[in-house]
Amino acid sequence: MxxxxxxxxxxxxxxxxxxxxxxxxxxxxxxxxxxxxxxxxxxxxxxxxxxxxxxxxxxxxxxxxxxxxxxxxxxxxxxxxxxxxxxxxxxxxxxxxxxxxxxxxxxxxxxxxxxxxxxxxxxxxxxxxxxxxxxxxxxxxxVQEFGLLRKKSGERDSYYSEYSPPPRTNVREITRVVDDLTLTKDSNLSKRNDKMSALDGVLLTIFRKVVGEETKSGTGTTPSMEGLVEQGRNFMIKTNEESHSSSPSTADERQTQMVRSTLRRLMGPIKPIYRLFMGGIVPAKVAVTLQKEDWKNKQVFEGGLFYAPFLTSLVTPLFFQWLVGPARTSRRKDGTRGGVVVEKCRFLEISNCKGLCLNICKKPAEEFFKEELGVGLYVQPNFATHECHWNWGVEPPEGGVKEDESWPKGCMEGCVDRKKVAAVVARQERVNDNDDNTETI
Incomplete structure (x- = not known):
């Protein structure tokens, strides 16, 4: 750090x-x-x-x-x-x-x-x-490209002692096909089981309440982080069921928009302050006062001010530990400041679902920082270790996860949602086929 x-x-x-x-x-x-x-x-x-x-x-x-x-x-x-x-x-x-x-x-x-x-x-x-x-x-x-090592019992980070992946493991290469689905091996690391503080519990409760309001399904009965994962899973299944397209893109977009709306509400008055002093975006009221209509919401420096990635990386571990677990600042892969590494993401560890990670975390976070706050963000989860690297000031690949070499193929082996989603998509395909046949007749 x-x-x-x-x-x-x-x-x-x-x-x-x-x-x-x-x-x-x-x-x-x-x-x-x-x-x-x-x-x-x-x-x-x-x-x-x-x-x-x-x-x-x-x-x-x-x-x-x-x-x-x-x-x-x-x-x-x-x-x-x-x-x-x-x-x-x-x-x-x-x-x-x-x-x-x-x-x-x-x-x-x-x-x-x-x-x-x-x-x-x-x-x-x-x-x-x-x-x-x-x-x-x-x-x-x-530490993005070399693996976790065995630790002696009693030492710090001893929860990694059961598994030592080789350096620079590319998780995309560890795949197999089951029931016509390409699967990626689950992480073999032992559970971290961090104890949440009382403050973390309060913040998580507030977050879950806002998510329940945005999804219009409440918070459910399952407590703690497991309950948040259940909320995300239920909303994912719901949006896929309500989608009238054979492609899940509509459902994915609804999930992303739900999270962006949640982040927008949680930031409250902090958002315009961040946009001004980090993103370098001229507020509409300032433009009107200066009688510069063309300055409204205009970004002075593309990608944000030069110090924005570093300062954002400093405060992130302090304010988001309750959601993702312990995190620390790090250098980005280009050697400059502006990175954060989540030691073992709670949400990813519990969900073990690539779709939830993409549409409930990675994609909405990247879009929210880029489009609404004016600072680029590239989120790189590691499905072999459950680490997650956040790099501010870095743009994700233009083609999305299809062009991202760090993104695994197919579903995770232990994902409990893949068959549910596959069944929903197959059912929608049959409905669309029947509609097409009816129109033909």
Missing amino acids: ATFHQFRLLIVLILASIAPIDAFQPAFSRRRHTTRRSLPLRSSTTPPLRAADLALSIPSLLVLNKPSPTSQVTSEGLAKDILETQDAIGSEDGLVLREALKVKRYLLLCCLLKESEEAYYRVASFLAESEVYDFERWDAPN
């Missing part, structure tokens, strides 16, 4: 300012107590970093977000610097310099992600899988 690292760096620099001069002796000249497996990386001519160079380069990395002056601006040079920095972390006994080296490692990984996505995932997954290095998966700026 970028803000956490910035805060840690501030503490480091304060301590460094009062530390004795000999505390900054060359760290890379010390004997290293760790070993690493070789990586197929070309050698770099970058000289070993000194602690003095490090102290000078960290502020420039933080402010300018560029490689340090002692690093080559190539993927090979950055990878070498990252591994050398990781070695120095293991051999450094001083708290001040060790924390500074961790910040240095994080920022170098960000630079490598910008330079070469392939090189970044190769280096980051190597560090995460290594049993020698002290490097957790969440220490990486972006």
Whole structure:
């Protein structure tokens, strides 16, 4: 998380300012107590970093977000610097310099992600899988393309201990055909079972009440998140049954519009404020006051203001944990700020339904931010891990999920809704065929 690292760096620099001069002796000249497996990386001519160079380069990395002056601006040079920095972390006994080296490692990984996505995932997954290095998966700026690793019992995130997917698993490739339906394997991860706080419960109750009003079906009797999933499932079946087209597109659109209307009501007065200060959209009243009719609801900067993705990513984990579970900020796949990763989505874990994920969450959220708030959003759920990555300032593929390589084929194996929806669609097809035959006669 970028803000956490910035805060840690501030503490480091304060301590460094009062530390004795000999505390900054060359760290890379010390004997290293760790070993690493070789990586197929070309050698770099970058000289070993000194602690003095490090102290000078960290502020420039933080402010300018560029490689340090002692690093080559190539993927090979950055990878070498990252591994050398990781070695120095293991051999450094001083708290001040060790924390500074961790910040240095994080920022170098960000630079490598910008330079070469392939090189970044190769280096980051190597560090995460290594049993020698002290490097957790969440220490990486972006974790989209390498899997969850086994954790020792009692450690944080121990609920992932039952399954370790290989790095860069493409869930679209894990498919089989049953009853003429292409199916994707369910997640093998154990249930997270987060306990919701009292505040989370209140917010969820309010949300469910608004959803019940929008769907005109009430909240039902099932409590908590399971009840919300049931509301979404019942509305999905209802819209498919009421659709008079053989294509489910009409039903999908009704589900999307229901969620957009719900979000619009929940945001209330926050929506015009966000549109102005994040989306850069001129309010109609302001345009009338200035006598500029052509300025009404006009977006000054396409895609929103430059800081909108980053600031949105900061507040999202605070305000939406009650709905999706614990989340944290991350870097987008281009290495820039503006991303959020949901550690294990409650809604996706309970529903295990691709249609609900698409029409009740992904699609309406993307459309709502783009069309009503003026900031682009790309939501990427991972059906193998139930993680979900939200990337503001990024446009989803133009062709929708059909052009999205991260989207799985067919239904999930354990989805309880696929046969219901298939039966509804088949029944509508028969009705349409009978109508056509009647017209012919």
